[in-house]
Amino acid sequence: MSTTADLVQALKHELKTARMTYADLAERLGMAESSVKRMLAKGDMPLSRVDAICRALKTDFAELARRVAESQPLLKELTLEQERAVVRDKKLLLCAICVLSQWTADQIVKAYRISETECIGCMAQLDRIGIIELRPLNRYRLKLAKTFRWRPHGPVMAFFREHVVLDYYAGGFDGPAEGLLLVHGEISRSLAPSFLDRLQRVAQDFAQQHQADQKQGTRDREGYTLLLGMRNWEFAAFAQLRRPDRASTVRTTA
Structure with missing residues (x-):
């Protein structure tokens, strides 16, 4: 406020x-x-x-x-309590994801089984939480920075790990403009951050293209979800086979 x-x-x-x-x-x-x-x-x-x-x-x-x-400064991250409020109601979480993609209230109501009254109520809650500033005629201003992210170990990411990750990876990634890359390798610690920077730029390019393409008709657009990740990790089943004198240094990018 x-x-x-x-x-x-x-x-x-x-x-x-x-x-x-x-x-x-x-x-x-x-x-x-x-x-x-x-x-x-x-x-x-x-x-x-x-x-x-x-x-x-x-x-x-x-x-x-x-x-x-x-x-007012834009939010780069929500508090734990704000995230808990978002995941408490699936329809509120749905609206939160939609406003992050700059959907209008009309688009949300037309795409999902959620009434106009419910949608406006969710937007009012998102305004109170601090994600948007609700304006007349159900318009809003997003109060999140371009670098916004859900808390890595917060309620929203916990929800996605439990309910969404398996659903996402269950797909074959073999449709038009789909793909899944899994690359293992050992690289210099000093260069690793530069790869993460590139991944972040790809994510920003995707988000900016989404904004630019809102001017096109809905028939010319298709919904895609870009999931990028990079961490120092080794599959637990493989790690159990490691010799005691060999520490895991495998970095995985997906």
């Missing part, structure tokens, strides 16, 4: 952009310049005063509030 300090900071930014001094603002408000400085320094003012300042700046409170909201 935005704080009073954020609102005051936004007002100061608007004054600077408008090249309006405290003296100019004081004159338009019918106040002493010292009173205006003290008011903005303390951030102690009624909403009627904020409205008056907005009028002096030729803007309105709704526009100012929008700018304050958009200036």
Whole structure:
């Protein structure tokens, strides 16, 4: 949530952009310049005063509030409690995954057996959790950074490991534009991070292409799930066959 300090900071930014001094603002408000400085320094003012300042700046409170909201830092990760709230309800989790893909409420309702009322309710919950900022007409602003990820050992990833991973890998990966790569090898520890960087860039390219292709008709698009991973790992059954003097150094990329 935005704080009073954020609102005051936004007002100061608007004054600077408008090249309006405290003296100019004081004159338009019918106040002493010292009173205006003290008011903005303390951030102690009624909403009627904020409205008056907005009028002096030729803007309105709704526009100012929008700018304050958009200036808030985007989330790179949710808290444990936020993730628990997401996985508590499958329909809420579904809506969370959909908004991460920038689906509209109408698209969600048309694609899944979820009513408009249920969808709006889920979006209201996602707003309270902090994933989106719900706006009029069921539009929203995603409050997650491009580098956002679910907590590696959090509730959401635990849910996916238990219920989703086997379902995903049960496919043959032999359809159009499908594939599954499993590469084993030992590489320099100093170079390993560069491979992870490449995987992250591929994921970002995929996400950006998804955004760009929203302009195309639904008949020209197909749903794909890209799953990338890299870890220092060896299959447990193989590790049991290791000689005692040979530590596992196999890195696996999938």
